[in-house]
Amino acid sequence: MISVSGLVVHLAGQAVVNDLSFSLAPGEFVALAGPNGAGKSTALKAVAGIAPIGSGSVRIGDRDAAGMNRSTRARALAWLPQFRPVAWNLCAEDIVALGRFIESPAPYIRLGAADRAAVDSALVKSDAAHLAGRAIHTLSGGEQARVHVARLLASPAQNLLLDEPCASLDISHQLSLMQTLSNEAASGRAVMVVLHDLELAARYCSRVIVLDGGRKVADGPPESSLSDDVLRRVFAVQRGPSGGLVRAG
């Protein structure tokens, strides 16, 4: 359970997230949408404790996130950044094993049975089991993304925040990833994803939060938060004759 109220985040003196309030309950699968520069990634970082909070509060479970230490936070919440450079040519399974860091800060081969099982099952869920022994820099962009998603799924955290997990995935893997995340929510986790594909969001997510210029402009089930008015005003698109989205104008 995450509850955010009155969140303000400044970057270089500018409020890129302004007076944002929302909640994310266990079992929910929520999309965070909005045009480029709307403040989606920054909002996610602030909730994850990575970007400093200007004002407002973030509560994780029944505790104020500001007073939480690193390990408590890492046990409660896992974050997938939008950009995922890996400094060394690590093995995929060792990257996924880092998802268990707070339980056991060891490479895959030295993990205990329970941690190893969590890594194995996460690799299967993100369709990356066959990549387990490969070096990360030898994988394609989409394959790397699936390994990083597996790192998140392997985490002990019940709250998952993913920044554009579908970017660079082929269409089939986008669909299967959304299904996997939906299953995670169904099993009791709270999942929030930053998404640009509004149709994907509408199809899989129980709720869509729309940001524009750092402020929340809609929050609700996809059919209400992605109304014709919001689509035109925020995203500058409208539903075309065939049902797909086309540029408004």
Next chain:
Amino acid sequence: MSRLTLILGLMSAALFALSALAGSAPMPIADTLAALVWQGDDAGRVIVWEIRLPRAAAAFAVGAALGLAGAGLQGLLQNPLAEPGVLGVSAFSALFAVIAIFFGLTAFSALVLPLAAILGAAAATAILAVAALRGAGSVTLLLIGIGLSSLAGALMSLAMNLAPNPYSLSDLVNWMMGSVANRSWADILLAAPALLVGAALVLVAGPGLRALSLGEETAASLGADPRRTRLLVIGGTSLLAGASVATAGTIGFVGIVAPHIVRPFVKHDPQSLLVPSALLAGMILLVADIGVRMLPLQQELKLGVAAALVGGPVFIWIAARLGRASP
């Protein structure tokens, strides 16, 4: 303990015994072996126990310290070319030691030289760490290292000009070129505490180094503490580099070559890299020192010079390959 560590450890032990056989004084193998188990005549025992073994121990300890410092700094700065010698850490360490020698501070206590060397290493590492903290990339850090090295060289010349102490210049040059000749057990004992504490600090930072592979923000989100990791590695490598400079002068490149060789065997994991790199670097310097002892030259080749003769080209080769991998 991994199998790789075990193999390298056994090889180190074998090499160490072998090093007792190597030396400028002609001595039959049987006599050497007898002296090793404390048999035979006094002269043989002195040669083996007071000359050859302490020298071998110094070479191995200095090599292992530089290998561990290199692997630790590489993990922290995420650059396979990082090493105390390349980054100017050893040069600053030598500078502080030279200042201590030339201004007569070493007369107060035997601890002054190692302390000065460690302080110098810490000063240079802190400068690099601040730059890394402010987002300096690999190239910037290496350039800062080059700047620190030349600055230390210039300041060393200045210190020699201004020094009131008529310390023999040739002694100093000998020491700065790097050598473990004539080191005694006392020299090693003096450096041991700094070496052991430094090694412990770097090893404790190991898991944090692996987390840092995903970047500082992700590492923090995993529950790691990047700031603590940075302090541990900076403190640890300062102690390791400082103590090795105090023991053997400046010896470069070992700290780059060893981790580079080990990395593919540990799946590029910055934590699993640490101990095998230390063992391999210790062996490399021990072999180099045996070679230096055996070379039939008028005057013994300095260990630091030998290390640079081999390590310099390897450094250039690694750098050239890196350039191709990431233009």
